[in-house]
Amino acid sequence: MIKDLFSKRRKYASMPAEREQPKTMNEGVMTKCPKCKTIVYTKELMKHANVCMHCGHHMPMTPSERIDLILDTDSFRELNPHMVSADPLEFPEYKEKLEKDQKKTGHKEAVVTGEGTIGGTPVVLGVMDPAFRMGSMGSVVGEKITRAIERALDLHAPFILFSASGGARMQEGILSLMQMAKTSAALKKMDEAGLLFVSVMTHPTTGGVSASFASLGDYNFAEPEALIGFAGRRIIEQTIRQELPEDFQTAEFLLKHGQLDKVLHRQDMKNVLSAIVQMHT
Amino acid sequence: MENHLPFEKPIMELRNKIDELKSFTDEKDIDLSGEIEKLEQRLEQLEAEVYNNLKPWQRVQIARHPERPTTLDYIDSLFEQFIELHGDRLFGDDEAIVGGIAFFEGSPVTVIGHQRGRDTKENVRRNFGMPHPEGYRKALRLMKQAEKFNRPVICFVDTKGAYPGKAAEERGQSEAIARNLMEMAGLKVPVISVVIGEGGSGGGLALGVANHVHMFENSWYSTISPEGASSILWKDASYAREAAEAMRITAGDLKEFGVIDEIVKEPRGGAHHDPKEQMAILRKTLQQSLKDLLVLTPNELIESRYEKFKQMGTFEESDF
Numbered sequence A: 001m002i003k004d005l006f007s008k009r010r011k012y013a014s015m016p017a018e019r020e021q022p023k024t025m026n027e028g029v030m031t032k033c034p035k036c037k038t039i040v041y042t043k044e045l046m047k048h049a050n051v052c053m054h055c056g057h058h059m060p061m062t063p064s065e066r067i068d069l070i071l072d073t074d075s076f077r078e079l080n081p082h083m084v085s086a087d088p089l090e091f092p093e094y095k096e097k098l099e100k101d102q103k104k105t106g107h108k109e110a111v112v113t114g115e116g117t118i119g120g121t122p123v124v125l126g127v128m129d130p131a132f133r134m135g136s137m138g139s140v141v142g143e144k145i146t147r148a149i150e151r152a153l154d155l156h157a158p159f160i161l162f163s164a165s166g167g168a169r170m171q172e173g174i175l176s177l178m179q180m181a182k183t184s185a186a187l188k189k190m191d192e193a194g195l196l197f198v199s200v201m202t203h204p205t206t207g208g209v210s211a212s213f214a215s216l217g218d219y220n221f222a223e224p225e226a227l228i229g230f231a232g233r234r235i236i237e238q239t240i241r242q243e244l245p246e247d248f249q250t251a252e253f254l255l256k257h258g259q260l261d262k263v264l265h266r267q268d269m270k271n272v273l274s275a276i277v278q279m280h281t
Numbered sequence B: 001m002e003n004h005l006p007f008e009k010p011i012m013e014l015r016n017k018i019d020e021l022k023s024f025t026d027e028k029d030i031d032l033s034g035e036i037e038k039l040e041q042r043l044e045q046l047e048a049e050v051y052n053n054l055k056p057w058q059r060v061q062i063a064r065h066p067e068r069p070t071t072l073d074y075i076d077s078l079f080e081q082f083i084e085l086h087g088d089r090l091f092g093d094d095e096a097i098v099g100g101i102a103f104f105e106g107s108p109v110t111v112i113g114h115q116r117g118r119d120t121k122e123n124v125r126r127n128f129g130m131p132h133p134e135g136y137r138k139a140l141r142l143m144k145q146a147e148k149f150n151r152p153v154i155c156f157v158d159t160k161g162a163y164p165g166k167a168a169e170e171r172g173q174s175e176a177i178a179r180n181l182m183e184m185a186g187l188k189v190p191v192i193s194v195v196i197g198e199g200g201s202g203g204g205l206a207l208g209v210a211n212h213v214h215m216f217e218n219s220w221y222s223t224i225s226p227e228g229a230s231s232i233l234w235k236d237a238s239y240a241r242e243a244a245e246a247m248r249i250t251a252g253d254l255k256e257f258g259v260i261d262e263i264v265k266e267p268r269g270g271a272h273h274d275p276k277e278q279m280a281i282l283r284k285t286l287q288q289s290l291k292d293l294l295v296l297t298p299n300e301l302i303e304s305r306y307e308k309f310k311q312m313g314t315f316e317e318s319d320f
Ligand SMILES: [Zn+2]
Pocket: A033, A034, A035, A036, A037, A038, A052, A053, A054, A055, A056, A057
């Protein structure tokens, strides 16, 4: 049976199923919602934090859009923006893929971290970018998050993290796995120091990221319909040989099973976060 | 040995031939000792050739050998008066992880490990050593208990990974693993983890945030199983052998990366070739680790554990 299970592992990865991306049309002037297919003005959509005005579907945000949405205007100062991955396994095509995503996203790795304020209160913030190597966690992601936590410890400030990740980054082998331990150990220090950590899981938060810092918030929130889980849906279906419910591993599913504090609509995000920060200062 | 691995076939064939000649000598009263001696020399050469140059995939096969000693085998041999403790107090008792209290060399310790089955029936009961959240939560309960009573924690890692199932997700597989990583980092007592067979991803790491992490010579420890890596890399699970090499999952690799402390030697051909010898080797490793760790204060234990994991990773920092 177990042999079966593993030999059946073909043609799929531990990565989450790719969700359809919003399509831009007319040279970016219009955007089509991948869920309800309504075509809207891109500018209007951006005013609504990339949430479809018709069906409420939460479309991806870049880290800078997220930072603008959450922090006080111009308060953000980035930490360790120039840290780049080494290639410890000399993995075929890894460096090329990194360079490609660096060009595509305009930052060096799958997480942006920094300091800023929310309603005038200093916080440390991290935002993962699923557009960079599917937000996978290698040494740089682990190190930057750990340093952000250490910065929060120095400042006695809350730490807020928006996660979005397919899991550990295979190309860095065991060192990726160890980032789970490193980041979680740093969070233990925050916990001991009585400091606040808020985890906001966005689409998708899976594998090694969901099984480390993303699940360790004093408050664990998620955006509507975000995919959150440990194992990939197809792996589970092939293991247990039964179909899974439509809403399996969505934020709403986790809420129902007692695994989340709250599903937070993006348009309430800043208000709720700033209220929480105020309640802890 | 009945259960020899494919790459051991030439050794087995030669060994059988020697046995045949020996019984022939006994039956027919013909002296073949010269011939036998030559073959025995050849066997020695062949064994050295094969076993001293094991490839990563061969080590994976040894790590999965059905006769390889499991957590409970080590507990039976190395610990006295083991009392198994069950359940997470929340949902149930996951038999894919065993744990309890015992004496090691006269001192009380808490011992916890993944437990695969030693036959099909036991494998079904133990879910092939692939835990659900309640397994990890039981482990954490026992670790916290060890902390309360100020005794060291010894963990044995041996799992293909945490179980990928519906119920596991519903009950918070991610949270259970994450919680263990965080809480293990803060334990005020010495923690030793030994990868005795398979160190499958987060499911293995959830018993692995230790002051000392040791790894058996023929075990593997990785972000993803060789089969899983093969699926991603080549869209086909059947290149596990190649993936095992590319992913750098052996004890030697992990030592080089600074992820483990000691490589625990195995008898030639693997632990199952001489379990007794293996027990003796592991006993020494545990003795030394405990000796090194018991002199540290709780704060030193936590800080050195933190620093150990903090230095793991490779990256470059530039100013532009
Ligand atoms: Zn829509």
